[in-house]
Amino acid sequence: MPGIHLSQLTKRYARGEAVVRGVSLTVEDGDFMCLLGPSGCGKTTILRMIAGLEQVSGGEIAIGGRYVDSAARGLFVPAEKRGLGLVFQSYALWPHMTVARNIDFGLRLAKLPTAEREARLVRVMERLRIAGLAERYPGQLSGGQQQRVALARALAVNPGVLLLDEPLSNLDATLRLQMREELSRLHREFGTTIVFVTHDQWEAMTLATRIAVMNGGEVQQVGSPDQIYGQPANRFVAGFIGSPPINMIATGTALADALAGLLGTALPRAAAIGLRPEGIMPMAEPGPGRIALDLRAVLPTGGGWIMELLHASVEGPTLLHAMTHQPPPWRAGQRLHAELRPEALHLFDATGQRIPADGQTPRADRPLAFTSLFRN
């Protein structure tokens, strides 16, 4: 079955730097895999190489156990022979064909009998709820409709793998939510292996079963959405995922020392401590293990409140962001005392790599037992 295996994948454009550097990644059959990263990190290039629209500069791609692109073996299967589905970010619907013709195009090329073609056309259009649009032209459709047509076009031929390039980025907020549900439903119903690319962490977290976080042409971490958020493998992943972003506290500052004091242990190798905003729980009264912070401002975000907190020290104040879902009863300027949730703390060494708790390698299947860090 069509799992995708990338090994040591490299892409270098003429006289340029490599945009993809030695990426190895396995997408299991039935995975809903997301390539997540900032723009320019090489994620779309990888998707296009899987599709066969770009050639690898080094490394190999195998789909369903068959090499489709390997310079070292002299093997290359062009896009039109790979039998994959790709939904473009711009949808790339052909403006001179009706919706039905757009979807039918691949079926015609597959030389299916007419009855079969019509049956499939009707079925896929019903599935995607665009049955009434058959005779319209793409120019007459709304963005959401266009995207369904693009999806229908890719799905009509029953591709083994469906590739999606920024599937939700061109939709407005309501449609995004709706399409997100539909994509999840499609993944369940069709059981197709799906690989999609996005720079939007919300899109990645809500859709994917597994996420590969990328930066600078390299994979930073692969894991389930919970793993990526709960156990970031390095400073980049920790900083890229989460909104408001994680608080990074350099070691050697008064705040870091205070945290270390809290933890009751020196932080030998740690170069930075990450602290998730929702792990800071400010309270009015001081108490054991609480850190004194001054409230600077409260910013409502609709569903929650971001608090700007200052930690005063001799080097000057350090700004921390905290997130709560209860309206904070305090006013700006008030002194608060924050309790920290241990699982919100992440330690990183000088190279930016995560320092696992108790020096152990993190197990992929369960959150770290941060409580063990608190000795007192």
Added chain:
Amino acid sequence: MTSPRRPGRAFALPYRARYRFIVYSQDASTVLSLLLLALFLGLIVAPLASILGDMITVQIGDEARTQLQSDALTGHYLERVFASRVSHILFWRPLGNTLLISVAATVIAITLGTALGWLVARSDLPGRRWFATALIVPYMLPASTYALAWMTLFKNRTVGGQPGWVEAMGLTPPDWLAYGGLPTLVILSLHYTPFAILLVGNALRRIDSQMEEAARMLGASRMRIMRQIVLPLSRPALFSACLLIFADGVGEFSVPYILGLPVQFETLSTSLYRAIGTQQDGVAAVVAGVIMLIGVVTLGLDAWMMRETRRFATIGGKGMTERSHPLGRWKWPAFALAGLTFLLGVVLPLGALALSTVMKLPGRFTPENFTFDYWIGTGLHTVALRSGILLSPEFWNALGNSVRIVGAASLVAGLLGMLVGYAVVRSPLPLLGAALRQITFLPYLVPGIAFAAAFMALFAVPRGPLPALYGTPMILFLALIADQMPFASRTGIAAMTQLGREAEEAGRMSGAGWFQRMRHIVLPIQRGPMIAAVLMPFISGIKNVSLFVILAVPATDVLTTWALRLVDYNYQQAANAVVLMIALLSWAGTSLINRITKTGIAQGLES
């Protein structure tokens, strides 16, 4: 899956080569680019190289004069053109005339065109929408229309045949008014004014009114705003229009040919024509080379200036507003200027031409003098052409040739243009794409008459497997294709750039191979631009004179050359009728294009 061992180093190269081969062969654009490159090397570069070579090699028939073998190197032709007893007649005076006429016509056309362009684009001129179209008409008509109209009005007794209207009414126009430099200048000025209106008008339309208002808020007077805001902002367009008009003027052939002949008024293009007509191929090559040089320098200057000005491109704010300026008491004088231009540029010449074709004797407005014989008469008492043109086989033959040759060439040019666009945009080898882009643009730098001479130089004699093509429709066909490539390829490149890759990639994902993608996706999407890329060359080809006048023979007469032949034989009414038909075709075609595609006339008419 298991990860098999990497193949050993010794095998790396064959695998690499095989990989390259598979990758390149899955996409036909590499092969396509190479084929197109070969085609245009033969069709465009070779003729130009050949005429440059002819400047300095002994031509067949000149062995005795130069005391050298043919094809030997010689400075004979350069000397004859630039520094001999005849070079004054052959070159220097025509050069002076050409430069004088082109510069003067440019100045007049730009001055008049800028004023009218501003009135049409930015003022409350009465009927400005109507004028915006009406004032462009002269550019849709071939320049020879005006030359013949002038002859119809002002021809005097210096030349035989029927006199002009003024002469027939008893006033003899002097030669300086009837022929030569002055009428050529007037006609070219009128002919190029619309071009200036289009270019300057478009530039003015792009200037945000808010820029002017910002100046007014700071207390600037209207004159000051004009001088310090509007003119500097439209300066690139003005310079560009100047250079394009000048370059076009240098290559203009039909007007000086028709009006210059009676008084031996020669320009470079007529001198070139005469050199070819008298089998002085070497001299022709040198004159053509000079015309080419002027063209290349001028348009090179234009390209350079465009690049310079792009640095201070107008900053496109969001709320682009366009308010028209009230003319106040200048309203009616301005209206009179526009109206007069239309009268002189359209009504008078076309009216005179049309009337002349239904009048037996010029300038006599009595009922018995009117006749439709020149259109549909039979058994006329003339030496040749004994029936009206619509009943004469020659007319239909020439029309057929025009449509057939120009039509076929335009179809091929349009399709090639699209393919060039595809190759340029998609070629995996950027150098190949750049070469194609530059080569297909080359003919634009070379005035038609010089290009025709170059074609003549290369294809008049057998070359390798090719037989001598002179006198066949084939040479016209090939020359037209080459001549029309700049427009066709620019249209193609613009269209393909806009299309982007994704529409085609979506086709690949659906399993379509290269030919299927071209047939079902790329070309159908480009239907609009493709129609423009075919129709626009068709119209410019139908009214083309300079290519045909050198490459056509009586057997391959097209409408334009037949009209010139009729002028030479003094069948004034018939010639006028034919030119009117060309004007009609050209006008109808241009309107059709504007209706089909919404591309501005400005781009199309440049070619």
